[in-house]
Amino acid sequence: MSEDLGTPVLDDHLHLDPDHGRGMAAVDDFARLGGTHLIVVNKPSWHLGPIPAEPADFRPVFETTVAAASEATERLRGRAWPVLGVHPGLVSRLVDDEGYDPDEARELMCAGIDVAAEFVADGRALGLKSGRPHYDVTEAVWEASNAVTRHAFERGAESGCAVQLHTEASEDLTDLADWAAEAGMDPSRVVKHYAEGRLVGPTPSVMSEKDRLVRAADSGEPFLMETDFVDDPEKPGMVMGPKTVPRRVRWLLEEGYDDAVHTAHVETPRAVYGVDTAATLTGAE
Template identity: 70%
Template structure:
């Protein structure tokens, strides 16, 4: 297969070397032309018991750092960890008997721990959000408090914040929350986005229709698969080969500028990473 003359970044995927494909997924990504990864920790309840104290989040964070270190032995570019607390955890905590307020406090403490990894240079960005499914007003309010705390931490630690939210093309209000806390809206990234989004930067699911919309809009965007690396859900979301395949397709369709936007310019503007300077295909 012809070598791609561009960095290729998957902005949001998960790796689980213990239970899933792990480095085989990274090798598949690399063989198709992938160069860079942002690896998001799997939800904490996938890797052990539902957390009951702040330190319980560390297992998922450390597993992600280990996976990133292994991926960096394979990639011609670089992988970075994104650490945080999945918003769906609140429902698991409620099932364990927590009140929404107690769940909020525990989840915020998990974000505080993730921010320590950012502060010491071991993680690139944070992950937070709110449920994408129907919840009570009390749970919605608690979830928004967790989200806002994540935005505050992003501002405090000068890092980007990835969001898992409901499906929408308008998160203007969330962008305003970020700006009010000192975090530029462009440094807030909606994972699993469509081709256009008001407010934060969209991380577009790498389906052709969504990517065409993003390419034609001409606005900053990223590309992702949300690969879950779960053997119990082998067909869930998109596979690790998808982003490099879609980059080849975009280039064939004449969308060179969109590829540069998604894989060079937007990563630099949002995360401060240089996907060209960190790429060495000769290694």
């Protein structure tokens, strides 16, 4: 019997690997504790196959993620949506391991974003993911990564979709919000994955640690909640387990943060992704 927390419960950034990880067992854990909706983000491409050498190499990774989200939907009171794109760490794999120069890596990664945008255009994905390394890189790699991010914003503007970002830890990413606006995107539809409790610029997708969530709730600003569950059998529970968001929602409600829960699980998903988590609980679209 699944717990009903009386509200939609969305994990905004979670990975599923049905072939190598827990897959649908993780979805069942999430649902059993009261979770209703998932944003399923594709794992880094080199975790599900070889390092891409051409744009078509991204497609199987995206297909795997779309299929996992579809299967997850069958097990949820709400539904799951895929978000597809290119992990910014790929630039280091290409440059350091495969001998690409930064411009060549940029071209391939931008092409991968283009493939992901095809899935959005076809209605098979909800949004795009991109970003820049959260670790030290050369200036040329940093510039290439920023160019890939700008390209994702351009595709997001064309597709009318949200863009999730992996970036360095920061509470001020005004530069990225400005770039999104220059590309024609509403900056509030740019989502900073693995965010702290507060953020200037994009919308924060807050890691579901209690202190971060209290900061986000007390700010009164839009936010989302996530686990970044990686579904790696060698690293069970990393980064946070799939039960975490429902447990934190229950805790927030017990602490009197009803409005913040509504913000994170109903209002912000509607504003950022254009989805209605309340309506999808009843089977409406």
